[in-house]
Amino acid sequence: MLNSKQVQELFEKEAILINDRDVIPQYAVEKLFGKAAMEFAKSFQDYKNLGYWSEYYIDGGSYKLAFLTYKGFRIAATYSNxxxxxxKTSQEVIA
Known part of the structure; x- marks a missing residue:
């Protein structure tokens, strides 16, 4: 589990520049926190405002990169935590 300082450090380490902000590509989020965490962050509907996540297209739209903003990355980290x-709770119940 990660605290807010660790999440910030991880974001800064893994971030890439898209336009005018640092973001985390979907593949990196999934590697760090899993696909379910990425999908959870993408379920937040602040899409057009770039609050949580967005997509960037190049080559006439033939390549799309989905990514999370710092705000969205924190949501994915929260899901993972x-x-x-x-x-852990499930394992305690089994034991």
Whole structure:
């Protein structure tokens, strides 16, 4: 599990520049936190405002990169923390 300082450091380490902001590509989020965390962050509907996530197209739209903003990255990290807590709780119940 990660605290806010660790999440910020991880974001700064993994971020890439898209337009005028640093973001985390979908593939990196999935590697760090899993696909479910990425999908959870993308479920937040602040899409047009670039609050949580967006997509960037190049080559006439033939290549699309989905990414999370820092705000969205924190949501993915939160999902991962809670999921890890759920897994620990489940293991305690089994034991």
């Amino acid at each position: 809670i999921d890890e807590t759920r897994n």
